[in-house]
Amino acid sequence: MVVRTVPVGDPGDLIARLPDNAPFAWVRHGDGLVGWGEAARVTVPHGPGRFAWARAWLTSIFRAADIHDPVGLPGSGPVAFGSFTFDPDSAGSTLVVPKTVLARRDGRAWLTTIGEDTLDLVTPVRTPGRIRYSDGALTTMEWEHAVATAVKEINSGRLDKVVLARDLIATADRRIDPRALLARLAARYPECYTFSIGGPAGGLVGATPELLVRHTGRAIESLVLAGTSPSGADPAELFGSAKNRYEHACAVASVRDALATLCGTLDVPDDPELLVLPNVQHLASRVTGRLSDGASVLDVVAAMHPTAAVGGTPTATALEVIREREDMDRGGYAGPVGWIDARGDGEWGIALRCAAITGDRARLFAGCGIMGGSDPAGELAEAQAKLRVMRYALEG
Numbered sequence: 001m002v003v004r005t006v007p008v009g010d011p012g013d014l015i016a017r018l019p020d021n022a023p024f025a026w027v028r029h030g031d032g033l034v035g036w037g038e039a040a041r042v043t044v045p046h047g048p049g050r051f052a053w054a055r056a057w058l059t060s061i062f063r064a065a066d067i068h069d070p071v072g073l074p075g076s077g078p079v080a081f082g083s084f085t086f087d088p089d090s091a092g093s094t095l096v097v098p099k100t101v102l103a104r105r106d107g108r109a110w111l112t113t114i115g116e117d118t119l120d121l122v123t124p125v126r127t128p129g130r131i132r133y134s135d136g137a138l139t140t141m142e143w144e145h146a147v148a149t150a151v152k153e154i155n156s157g158r159l160d161k162v163v164l165a166r167d168l169i170a171t172a173d174r175r176i177d178p179r180a181l182l183a184r185l186a187a188r189y190p191e192c193y194t195f196s197i198g199g200p201a202g203g204l205v206g207a208t209p210e211l212l213v214r215h216t217g218r219a220i221e222s223l224v225l226a227g228t229s230p231s232g233a234d235p236a237e238l239f240g241s242a243k244n245r246y247e248h249a250c251a252v253a254s255v256r257d258a259l260a261t262l263c264g265t266l267d268v269p270d271d272p273e274l275l276v277l278p279n280v281q282h283l284a285s286r287v288t289g290r291l292s293d294g295a296s297v298l299d300v301v302a303a304m305h306p307t308a309a310v311g312g313t314p315t316a317t318a319l320e321v322i323r324e325r326e327d328m329d330r331g332g333y334a335g336p337v338g339w340i341d342a343r344g345d346g347e348w349g350i351a352l353r354c355a356a357i358t359g360d361r362a363r364l365f366a367g368c369g370i371m372g373g374s375d376p377a378g379e380l381a382e383a384q385a386k387l388r389v390m391r392y393a394l395e396g
């Protein structure tokens with residue numbers, strides 16, 4: 001495999017450059033990486049060793065490559081995009097090395113191609129047309145009942161926190177082109193990571209505000225989110241809510257504990273800040289650290305997933321409750337999504353505010369941190385607000 005990276009002039013809108021409807025993307029504030037074509041693809045076997053397996057597969061692919069990379073920045077040279085399922089026992093975790101990657105970072109842009117240059121025929125982007133919605137695994141009433149049961153389990157002492165999610169099925173007039181969704185998401189949610197892991201029939205598309213980990217050399221950074229109110233509500237209520245503060249503290253603790261074993265230094269803020277998005281606002285904590293050895297971004301992802309922003313506290317009990325109450329397979333929702341390069345650098349988010357696309361169908365997901373004081377109707381309203389991201393991507 002011959003890999004060539006060359007510096008290029010400013011490519012403008014990265015998403016507008018995607019030629020086909022199986023795109024790869026990771027874009028925030030216009031910067032990031034987009035890719036197309038497939039030089040290599042693998043389905044990662046499910047089970048507890050999946051991240052180590054993925055890492056070994058990538059090492060063998062990247063080691064065998066003949067790499068010409070004068071740019072030498074995170075994301076230059078060969079790159080793999082990936083999505084891992086939330087549940088280690090679910091099938092469908094995927095890594096793909098695109099044939100072509102176009103990237104921009106801090107005013108510098110580059111193009112990486114693998115193998116022979118091919119003429120990429122640009123297919124027109126079509127919007128999905130009219131969208132009809134139907135219930136996913138549970139009706140809204142059944143989901144509220146699941147939340148009420150989880151609240152009882154928390155109050156009986158079985159666990160402290162669990163994140164319960166629901167799905168919603170959208171059916172479009174025609175085959176959904178992820179590029180149409182990416183363009184809308186990147187324009188409306190510039191603060192989020194707009195992502196796509198393309199597949200032959202569709203793939204996973206979304207705009208997540210939650211950075212699981214950015215790895216640049218030995219420096220790592222994570223943005224932990226948990227605790228939500230509608231945008232426009234008084235932030236003082238969110239900061240003053242014991243329920244939301246404890247929900248956030250559980251998520252921060254899970255990240256701190258996972259990173260402490262890998263980092264020589266780790267900086268965890270005492271108090272959260274506010275992240276305001278068009279639909280909701282979150283309590284947010286930016287955690288930074290330095291790795292004590294040469295762990296790759298996937299090694300760090302393996303140690304962190306699932307954080308209590310998407311699982312719960314304690315983790316193992318929360319996973320049991322999620323399996324018992326949600327009545328669905330989350331697939332890639334709430335799993336790690338992102339990219340890794342041959343140096344082990346990369347950026348991985350938690351796949352929130354996303355949908356799994358298959359042909360003319362999209363499965364949308366949203367979840368909420370459930371605590372002892374949660375009100376099922378309030379949690380349903382919060383889940384609906386989170387679903388607005390992908391409803392907007394589909395409907396415009």
Ligand SMILES: C=C(O[C@H]1C=CC=C(C(=O)O)[C@@H]1O)C(=O)O
Binds near residue numbers: 210368
């Ligand atoms: C699980 C989701 O959000 C998480 C991230 C931020 C705030 C959350 C909350 O307040 O419940 C969730 O922990 C989702 O968007 O599906």
